[in-house]
Amino acid sequence: MKKGIIISGFGGQGVMLAGNILCRAGMKEDKFVTFFPSYGAEMRGGTANCQVIISDTHIGAPVVQYPDILLSFNKPSYVKFSPRVKKEGRILVNSSLYKPEENPGPELIGIPANDIARECGSPIVLNMVMIGAFAAGTKILGIGSVKDSVPEVLTEKKKNLWDINIRAVEAGYNYLGK
Amino acid sequence: MKKGIIISGFGGQGVMLAGNILCRAGMKEDKFVTFFPSYGAEMRGGTANCQVIISDTHIGAPVVQYPDILLSFNKPSYVKFSPRVKKEGRILVNSSLYKPEENPGPELIGIPANDIARECGSPIVLNMVMIGAFAAGTKILGIGSVKDSVPEVLTEKKKNLWDINIRAVEAGYNYLGK
Amino acid sequence: MSRRLPESLKKIPHTYCPGCGHGIIHRLVAESLDELELREKTVAIAPVGCAVFGYHYWNFDTAEAAHGRPPAAATGIKRVLPDRIVITYQGDGDLAAIGGNEIIHAANRGENISVFFVNNACYGMTGGQMAPTTMFDQVTTTTPLGRTLEDGYPVKVCELLSVLEGVSYIERVAVNSPANIMKAKKAVKKALGYQARNRGFTLVEFLSMCPTGWKVSPEKSLEWIDERMLRIFPLGVYKDKG
Amino acid sequence: MSRRLPESLKKIPHTYCPGCGHGIIHRLVAESLDELELREKTVAIAPVGCAVFGYHYWNFDTAEAAHGRPPAAATGIKRVLPDRIVITYQGDGDLAAIGGNEIIHAANRGENISVFFVNNACYGMTGGQMAPTTMFDQVTTTTPLGRTLEDGYPVKVCELLSVLEGVSYIERVAVNSPANIMKAKKAVKKALGYQARNRGFTLVEFLSMCPTGWKVSPEKSLEWIDERMLRIFPLGVYKDKG
Amino acid sequence: MKAGKKKILLINEEYCKECGFCIKFCPNNTLAKKNTINSRGFHPAELKGECSFCGICYTVCPDFAIEIVDEEQISR
Amino acid sequence: MKAGKKKILLINEEYCKECGFCIKFCPNNTLAKKNTINSRGFHPAELKGECSFCGICYTVCPDFAIEIVDEEQISR
Amino acid sequence: MKKLWKGNHALVEGALAGGLDAYFGYPITPQNEVPEYMSLRMKQEKRVFLQAESELASINMVFGAALTGKRAMTTSSSPGISLMQEGISYLVGCELPAVIVNVQRGGPGLGNIAGAQGDYFQSVKGGGHGDYRLITLTPFSVQEMYEMTRDSFDLAFKYRNPVLILADGVIGQMLEPADLPEKVPPRKEFPYSMDWILDGAAGRDSRFIRSLVMDEGGLEQHNYRLWDKFAKMEKEISWEEHGTEDADVILVGYGTSARINLDVYNSARKNGLKAGYFRLRTAFPFPSKRLSELSSRSGFLVTEMSMGQMVEDVRLAVSGRSDVEFYGRPAGGLPEEEKIYGILERMLK
Amino acid sequence: MKKLWKGNHALVEGALAGGLDAYFGYPITPQNEVPEYMSLRMKQEKRVFLQAESELASINMVFGAALTGKRAMTTSSSPGISLMQEGISYLVGCELPAVIVNVQRGGPGLGNIAGAQGDYFQSVKGGGHGDYRLITLTPFSVQEMYEMTRDSFDLAFKYRNPVLILADGVIGQMLEPADLPEKVPPRKEFPYSMDWILDGAAGRDSRFIRSLVMDEGGLEQHNYRLWDKFAKMEKEISWEEHGTEDADVILVGYGTSARINLDVYNSARKNGLKAGYFRLRTAFPFPSKRLSELSSRSGFLVTEMSMGQMVEDVRLAVSGRSDVEFYGRPAGGLPEEEKIYGILERMLK
Ligand SMILES: Cc1ncc(C[n+]2csc(CCOP(=O)(O)OP(=O)(O)O)c2C)c(N)n1
Ligand SMILES: Cc1ncc(C[n+]2csc(CCOP(=O)(O)OP(=O)(O)O)c2C)c(N)n1
Ligand code: SF4
Ligand code: SF4
Ligand code: SF4
């Protein structure tokens, strides 16, 4: 098993944090993992994306050219990356901001992440919703290891945010998981 | 025929000018010639030297490691270069400033260049005396082409100095030539 | 009064952060070239810094020089094309750190060019590191505890360069309010006018918002200039040989 | 009074030209280190320039840095050995041309080093080319018709650097008469004393004879300083933070 | 403002980055953030009420997002 | 000059480069160029008459060629 | 225990573990995390951090600190390293130990900020003037960013020569698990003579350090001495190889290109192809002898993130004894697994 | 008519004859005669001369002047050329024509001021960052100092690429007879498109010139385009050979080392030895194909004033088909005729 994941959205949507958590979760499950932040032509403003690989074997380049999974947080990132997703791959899109038309490519799953996040108490945790949904929608990682990884990346920042973030992961998971 | 010549003395003794004239004289006689000014460890003060090659065939490196002829204008240059002169070579030394002991190496010829120059009217033309002596003492170049080359290097400076310089060349030539 | 974007700007959006001063300064330069009818005579050098893409936004001839070297490149242009308008657009890292020698010598030669110097008190492009103009106690990514004396004093470019005899006009302006922006525009036009009349080296320093580097909101960045920068970098004309 | 050569000088002849000011300045630095008992604590950086062989003549630890970079090398030393005395000895080409950025930033950081800056209005070592300090109309091998405005203004290092806040003491002296040499010595000792007391960046500029570069006799070179240099480069203390 | 000519304030919503400068400085307090977002995720400025065409918003906009044009110009 | 100690002016002829500074500045006008040349081709300075050991020649000599020593020092 | 580390951060920890005394640097992408993280860590560890005004200043500050026998370092990326070429040549000429890191990006010119391997020639042949060599280490993983940096100081002092760590933007920017000690390990003192350092001539003769050697033939002799030293570095040659016993074609790479090769090698072997894998850990000294041995039975497929630089050293080692093919992509392009596999298959036919 | 010319002066006259518009330079031995004589000649010819504050400034002033389509040039020697590496990489990245002269001296570091050939790698492999090439010409005589400099501008504009003239201190400092026109010949206009220059966007669209290419894959494509261009330069390969028809061993050198080889070759032939002579006139592009052809019957003895740099290109061309021996002396040492002759004899046995 070797899965390439691209997570992409506006700056400020927590793209990098989401990728980081997936990596840590992969580590917990004894996988090989890499994380690669990517800056495009636009250094300032515009979209941010990161590339995560989770694998049972050694990982060469940490760069994901043709992702198995795309986590798209907004429209521009969908436009940019969806054509590169492998046919047998899967696209998780934040349907609160953008609802793409179905097309005969990779499987498309909409998650109203902003809405779910708002329900959890803060629109800011939409990234957590998305990785919760990722766990449910791809089975690459277990929800447990994802949840357990949340405190690691927030440690130094604020303990008081653990809860809401974990809740958001669960909410995302539940949205697809059930 | 290929002869390597080193001319060496104090800064101000006209070493470079002397070498330049020999080169031009060589050209007049349809020889291959090169001239190479050499700066030693002492960039400032100390001795100056230049290396001239006159040859019937192509000249590779213009650098003279083991000269056929040494024109030594002072003691330090004698001390430095005389050991390098080829056995069958010749050393012309300005005996006004330094009279080396004879030794069983290359032939040693003393020319009281400062004195002869003073007789010509200026101690400054000692370099001309030395190249006149060179013509007489080595037969590598004719006195005519040496004399003819003097105006070329003095052209822009002062025409009024041609005479005394040429006279000094002759005096040097005559000192050995007769 | 109608306000159309000047011909000297291409009609495309730029990629600077929200609230970034570069956009305003780009426009001021472009407007001034239009108004002085210099657009078709101008060759500009963009810096290595956030404004490296200046050539995407400006509608006049532009090149990108190596980091810090715009004054040398501009000198090369001006010497062979003395009747063109040659400008450099440089950040504080570009001009005051790596390019300190080039700007000093261009100024000292009285090179007849105009320098538009954007002081945002940090290295924007590379992620908000300390710049020569970073102020004491200012937190940047390479002064995580704030700049201290060990890192050196904030460099005051106008004060320093105005000592040089080759300089004909230097002014420091800011772009954090409508009034300041108007003054800034006047300074730009003055500098370009001097160049057109062969008066020698001119420089305008802009105190410019960098909300990203300062980690504040765009609105706060306007106040940040008033509250933090103006004390250290007073506005005004530092030299004017007329 | 007996006058013995200081221990900080090796007892060997140097290769500077007759009448060259470097020899005098070397001695002043050496005497001062002896008198302040700093010889064994000193690390010096020699320039690329005629004084590149300084290490042959000085009897204290010395290294040769790349052309223009002594202030950076000295910074490297001082930062890791803050209790040593670190000096640079630099020519006007080294310090004011290629090394302009390094000296400005070392000064601006208030780097606690002492800079001995030898202004001989030309590049001695390479054969008398124009230096930043070459004066208008001065003939050099690269200004065969005399320096003109096109080549830029003569750079006044003391005036320029004293604007920087990190500088604690700057003085310009000359070595063309016994009285001037005495004053020069005082300045050297003052600079070293400031450093020993951690006062920050100090610099002494010496107007220094270069008979070879100026194509005059050693005696004439003494007058040359009085007649040509002093007007452009006035002697005196430019900054003294005490 | 020359009398007679009808002005229009154009806000290029796609260019706007929601910095709020125009809103802050508008002397008529007539600009505000729109509810929708543009393709880059920003809430662009929009005109809410009366505009005096003073040009201040144009002056402060860092994003080339505002222009004031004569109506006749726009119709061409 | 401390009374009592006998001084000696030492001129290192090999170091001298004939710049003439000592000769020019000697207040007693007691230095001059020697007739002979040293190994580097220079006519070194020499003491012609009375010296007051003022030290000026030492001060101006660029070539480390002059020292003034106590006689006792030299004998060691 | 393994933790998720960024390559550039691991490098900083490696430097601390290697006993780094003083860091001088100037920001440039894709290595900005180095000065940033370093500024914090050096303060915490009470060592010297200074953001220089330029790369020229950085390398010359390193030069100054190195004169005193301290462990000094700078880091940059391609254009910044180009600016250091004079200073690097001086460091070698003066025989000063120092560590320089190049987190390579795409060139030429300002290029881009993607990882690349276009500076191999500059690093191992000498981008500066004169005949000289740098010990050149090529990290392959975040773990090696740590380890090689840690160990580089020992090499630098052992040979009194600068060590260059030739990384790339991919390895600098990526995060992967790596096993780093919790605390900076205690400083290891080196057993090498320090009788050359400048720290004030107290109780000893004064010293000088310089690269200008003007006495006749002196510089030539100095060069021969340096070359003796470079020859001795042979001992430090290091590489990794797999499947070379029976390989018909060996994949050769370093750093990120070797990472990709490793995957290709693994799948080739799984499919029964007689592929081998060879990656440099030192680019200078270069494992010529080993490659030459291997060339008696194997051909080579060299991959690089460049138009072909290291391949020349492979060709020189192989000297026509077997096939050497090259596949590279410059300026941020990454050699594609499938493409490598395809060439490999073709060569094996 | 032949007159006695100094190499460095002939170079200046060559530049004038090539139509040089603007010179920017900084003094350094052994090429000081270039800026000195240039300062006078450019004034006389009413062209631009400016002594820059440093080599960094020089190369970037050249960059600026080149942007406008003018013929610009700088000259320096080894340490100064090292400082230009970033700027050179930018010139190539921006595809700007310019001429850079390196009158090489001994290195590394400050080294000495004797002629040397230690900067071959820096010149032909790329001392700056990224994949790039410079057209590299290697003058052999004072006459060629003139001619190659004169012709270099044409090459630079033809390919929109900097041309490096790789001379050395021996050829720069020496005087020998050369045939130069009395007056600067009239300026030759080039037939190449100038639709890229920046001189103010009057009556045309505005343009820009840059080397930062951030769009995805853009820089990679740019690199491929550059490499197509470098491949086209093949046409410009130039060399001189004698006695290669029946030579068993061919002496290979360039510049001063080739001068020495020529003498050895002549005496070897006089003595009936089957020696050959081969010298580069272009070091990039390198005459690999010709050397490869020759390797089918001849071995090679490469001489350099270095520890061995160009010899690698010879070895790459020969690829093990015949013997390649090397004899070099670094940092001002000159290969000795007798020694070369001795090795030649041994090889011929
Ligand atoms: C030689 C070199 N060194 C460093 C860099 C990296 N770099 C790019 S922009 C920049 C600084 C930008 O700061 P500034 O000039 O203040 O411009 P700003 O982005 O703040 O507008 C640096 C260090 C580079 N491209 N080249
Ligand atoms: C990078 C570099 N550029 C140029 C040189 C050549 N160079 C040696 S000394 C010098 C200038 C010396 O002038 P200055 O600093 O004024 O010292 P002076 O000789 O006058 O005392 C130059 C340009 C060099 N060695 N290195
Ligand atoms: S980082 Fe700062 S200077 Fe750069 S675009 Fe953003 S706000 Fe502007
Ligand atoms: S050239 Fe000038 S500075 Fe250099 S040694 Fe001679 S007199 Fe002194
Ligand atoms: S033109 Fe003036 S009044 Fe109208 S919206 Fe803009 S700032 Fe407000």
Ligand code: SF4
């Ligand atoms: S000033 Fe411009 S970018 Fe900012 S909110 Fe207003 S329209 Fe948008």
Ligand code: SF4
């Ligand atoms: S010590 Fe004084 S009096 Fe004696 S020789 Fe020297 S200068 Fe003259």
Ligand code: SF4
């Ligand atoms: S000052 Fe010194 S060098 Fe000059 S003449 Fe007197 S003793 Fe000789």
Ligand SMILES: [Mg+2]
């Ligand atoms: Mg900035």
Ligand SMILES: [Mg+2]
């Ligand atoms: Mg000087």
